[in-house]
Amino acid sequence: MMSKFAGFLALYLLFGCSTDKLNDISVSESSLANKEVVLDNVIACAASNENDDLVSVFLYPRPGATNIRYYETTDTRLDKNDFDNYTLVDFPLVDVFNGYLKKFEVPANKEKWAIVSFDEAGLTHVSNPIRLKQETKPTEYLPQNVSINASSNMPIFSWTDGTYDDTVIYFQVVSDQLGNLISGTYTIEKNFQFYKLDNVVLNITKSTPENLNRNQPYKFTMLAVSEDNWVNLFTEVDFTIE
Template identity: 40%
Template sequence: MHSKWLLFVLVIFISCSDQEKESDVSETILSDFLQLNTNKELDEVIACAGSDRDFNSVSIFYFPEAGSFDFRYYETDDVNVNPDDFSNYKLKNLPINGVFGNKLSAFKREEQHEAWGIVTYQTNGKLHKSNPIRLKHLSELTDYNSNITIDNSTSLSPKFTWQASTGNTDAIYFQVLLEENDNFISGTYTFDKFFRYYDTSNVVLTINTTTPPELEVANNYQFIVLAVSLDNWVNSYSYTNFTAE
């Protein structure tokens, strides 16, 4: 009888120890969240961040793939950490807004200190994680400008050209084309400081699932370029409205 009681106590002790170990792993720290999801394939999230026009907040932009869910934003306490050490990132509860015709989404952040951030979400069988994003809204404000040149010499195939951001730290350029009513038309990435609609010869990445439609004569559109640095900060946000010719 004594040995049976001892065995029962031992089983309870081991069970409680296992529960304590599991309780040590939470979803509020990114490294723990990744550990909890090691059974899922790890994939990427296209994401970057920039200061908003009022300069009082930051938008963390990301592209939610079809079927994605469980959108999360993790952030470090400050910038003086190793951005590749995921134990430094804590879950933040931030509002999410649709942007660029709701093709992309953006976490809205109003805290003043700079930090590193990472976006995650899930799709069926996959956990998606962005590269670290360096928030620079105090040291390097995003420059909003309309410095875009349009060449309409080819009918309904305008060529858009822009300049490098001040500081010349641009790594890639994200181009968005919207209709006047904010409907999303196209989203592409180039290393070049130009893009012709819809010529993909210099496009290195696209978020378009199908070939975008032809432009329509006399319709009004907006063209936007985000100049993104290697650490995923939006150096500049250039935009222009135009009428298709």
């Protein structure tokens, strides 16, 4: 990072997910040949699933994004910054929050590096390398680590880390009972108040959301993400405005 916090934040504001750069790229025919590539310009991260032997590779497809693809190396010993080490793999693309986000569900057979890409405005945009760590650091699912003060229609969410201490950014989603994303924000701090942006470092909410309604069920989802884009902690908690 460029001074740790400053560099990491700068890359997130450029729609990256870590500070690693893909420098001196040698592009092969099997990956991203003959395309003008925009580096560090796709938000993506990955988590091991709680109830099956799959890894979910999440991404935010900006409006207009097409041709979303997933690439992976054979293992983690290969140079993550060399596109020649990545192979295009055709996994189904699954909607998250009714399509606001997407994910690939990847067999958790081996730890490796992964990259996702999409086309936008005639260019191919790629994520930073994602380190799949389902064996060495399986994602923790700890809803009890989240506290919610829902005494007003601007609830306050706070949380604590789990076992792992290398989280560098937190992604929060407030969604409705139908699973529609209401707000999607990133903070460095372990708290967020709906819908105040004072401590938000990246906001993927497309428009200012309406106030939350009393006696209506909502869900709060939080992902704690490490610098190499692995989700250390994944929590989901239902709540209702009091």
